[in-house]
Amino acid sequence: MRTILILQNQDIVPLLRGYLQSLDHAVVVNNTSLPILVQKKQVTILNRKELSDKILYRELALTAEDRVILDCTGTNDMRRHLEALRSQCAAVPVLVLTDADDATAERERLDTVSFLPLSDLISGNISRCWVKIENRKKAAALQQLTAGHEHVLILTQHDPDPDALASALALRTLLGRTSTTAPIAAFGEVTRNENQVMMQLLDIQLLKITAPDLEKYSRIAMVDVQPFYFGDPEIRADIIIDHHPRMETCDAPFCDIRVHYGATSTILAEYLIAQDLKISQRLATALVYGIKTDTLFLGRDINPADIEVFTHIYPLANRHMILQMEHPRLKPEEISLFVKALKSQRLIGTVVFANLGRVEKEREDIIPRLADFCLQIDDAQWSVVSGIVEKQIVLCVRNVGYVEHAGEVTRHAFGKYGSAGGHRSMARAVVSLAELKKQLKISRKEELDKNLINLFLNARDGN
Ligand SMILES: [Mn+2]
Structure with a gap:
């Protein structure tokens, strides 16, 4: 397979050097400094000034098996160059190097052509290097702090x-x-x-x-x-x-x-x-x-x-x-908790609510697992699963990710009564049962459920 590099701008040659060295067979059009940059077995050099001239592409005898890198940086003639090239062989894959400010929207979509702004060649790597240095500094600080x-x-x-x-x-x-x-x-x-x-x-x-x-x-x-x-x-x-x-x-x-x-x-x-x-x-x-x-x-x-x-x-x-x-196993006692919760679940709008009632401290993890599971219920965009663990109500909230921020809604709903917050699509609240009952003047269990639902829905709807 030949890779044909058609250059206009000599300044970009050093950027492509590493890539060229990895090739077996390269044809280079319009280059003056390449022989010292690439010691290749097979480098053919052609010199043609006019890149819109079809003769150039005819001479290259392009086929679908070749690959062309067409340098169109610093020119307004990209379209003409590309047309001249494609008039000789429309099937050859072409990578067009462009200036970053080229309006991509104007380009027609061609299956065999891809555009690469020159700045993309290095900018991603540059930012990656800064991040790496930053991380290296932090890692070194950790090592120093503990030495x-x-x-x-x-x-x-x-x-x-x-x-x-x-x-x-x-x-x-x-x-x-x-x-x-x-x-x-x-x-x-x-x-x-x-x-x-x-x-x-x-x-x-x-x-x-x-x-x-x-x-x-x-x-x-x-x-x-x-x-x-x-x-x-x-x-x-x-x-x-x-x-x-x-x-x-x-x-x-x-x-x-x-x-x-x-x-x-x-x-x-x-x-x-x-x-x-x-x-x-x-x-x-x-x-x-x-x-x-x-x-x-x-x-x-x-x-x-x-x-x-x-x-x-x-x-x-x-x-x-x-x-x-x-793929862990569910223990028998966990299955019965799952069943209990699923029986109690109700879908209000797009929110699934389930209440597990009392949950032993050692089984507390069933609450987040159920919250994950309940999100699979048809039409659900949210799941809110609660349980009473010792003297506290633990609520786990999940959502599908493209609705309101779960952490913020949860904090808004329950932050007054305990700790509440989390991420975009998963959140958690832990509130004191006694405190909540007192503040909301709750005496019966059914009222507690209703209050939790209202607190959540009001917060989500921004009330
Ligand atoms: Mn984590």
Whole structure:
């Protein structure tokens, strides 16, 4: 296959040098400096000044098997050049290099022609380099902040999810530490079936701690969570890496909160990639699973950064293990909770409401799982699943992603009564049952349901 490079502007030759060197057979039209740039076995050089002259293209004997790069930068004659070329061979694939300000709208769509603004050749790479430097600086700051400290505690939510576990594992790798020098800890335990499977398959140990234990650690890193979550001003962090909405009170020597990211795993993976650190199969598997679960299989709340990191680490992961984690079993008692909730579900407009009543603390994860599930009900754009866990009402909200912002609606609806907020299409509220009953003067259970529904619908409709 021949690649034919038809140049007008000598300044772009250095930009194409790397590409030309990768080719077996190149024909170059109108170049003066190429022989010193490309040492090729087969480089044919032609010199023709007039690119709208059909004779040039006839001489080249173009076929559909060739490829042509037609440089039309700095000219107004693109259309004429292209017509002359296509009059000789309309089937040859042509890449037209253009100036960035060319009006793309005017170009007719041609199946064999693609336009590439010259600025695109480098601008994407330039921004990527800045991001890489930024990430490298942050990774180095993390390493510096923890250097010399015997133990670094990596703290997650009470019932860490795959994103939190993967982020913790990645942070440990970034800091070059082991499970002894950087244990992953929580005040609770992993209850969700899938997450337990993940821990088993990837051999992740979670240390259950209590508040006094924190004193043993001179450095505490929070991943996928922020200090306010713990509701105790004594619980401090030296490092916070998270993608949940930032709380004002959140200050730590190192703080990297990126609310537009689909997963904290993406942030951590960016550090590792920026530092060219080796990502093991175990870590890649954890990160892929972390990103997948937090973004509902790349379907919700994602950012281009999530996709880029995912593309980078997916080939390194163990796909068989991910499959095993993705298809966990439902325990019999969970099935009965599912049935109970589905019986109670009602669709009001486009919102599915379901109330589970009392839910044992260890089964709390059934609430978000049901919220995910209920979104599949026909005509549903939202699902709001609630349950009473100990003395609190836990509400999980999901939506299809192209309606109002779930986090804002949830905060608006329930923020007055407790903690409430979240992302574009998933949110959560935890409010005190007694407080809510008192403020809304609720005495009967049915009234509670009705009030929750009204609070939600009013907030969504902006009332
Ligand atoms: Mn997360």
